[in-house]
Amino acid sequence: MLDLLRDGPRTTCDLCGSFESSRFAVMKHLRVLEHARLILVRRRGRERWNYLNPIPIQSIYERWLTPYAALWAGELLDLKRTVERREEKQKARRDDTRGEARTRL
């Protein structure tokens, strides 16, 4: 939900339409996020517009990650991405060779 709001504000109606879960479930999530001040709501006429409030996320980041820890966390994330990409490539190659073997038969 927050990912969607990162690109800009959305109406509650629009948000409900973006998920497969029931409108009730989406509203419940919205309420929790609003309570945590991660989402700010403004009413315009009959519409409820939801905005992402980045400040609590930034505060948590600054509270828990010293610059040093952030560096290491970043390195580990890079490692994760590199390994995962390599495995994906290997899998694709395996699938390819299997396909070739089959055509040869």
Next chain:
Amino acid sequence: MTPGAKLEHVFEIQIKGSIQAVWDEITKRGAVQRPLMDTVLVTDLKPGSPFRYLSPNGKYSLVHGTVLEVDPPRRLVHTYQFSLHHDPPSRVTWELQQVGPDVHVRLVHDQFETETKTYKSVKGGWPGILQNLKLWVETGDIAFGTKMQYAMFRVMMPFLPKSCRVAADPRR
């Protein structure tokens, strides 16, 4: 983005303290506002009057605009133009609300017609300013990283373009 979405930014932060303390800080004049990029606010806070954030030495204008609405200690509305960019004026609304021991500070920056340089630059700018406002009111200091940024900024100031010089355009 939902079709029909307006280009505007909305931020909120909770500050422990009194609404008056926060109001006094955002309307402080005659001395630098440490959280607000170390600028000096120059205005008489009357609707229709100029509203400017100047460099500490008063030689450079960083932001200029006009006061639209003042309702102490709850609401301050003014237009906003970066002196560095040539974007049309946008609008800033400060809304303060005391909720128990906290002040809820909501900042709305709207009336952008397109995704201007101002629109893009304040998106990342306001969260830092609001976090420093919180630090300043609660602890009397701002973040170390921000101080380094200010030091850099002071060194760069003489290289600002002519449009930012108050002497070149006293309205700014």
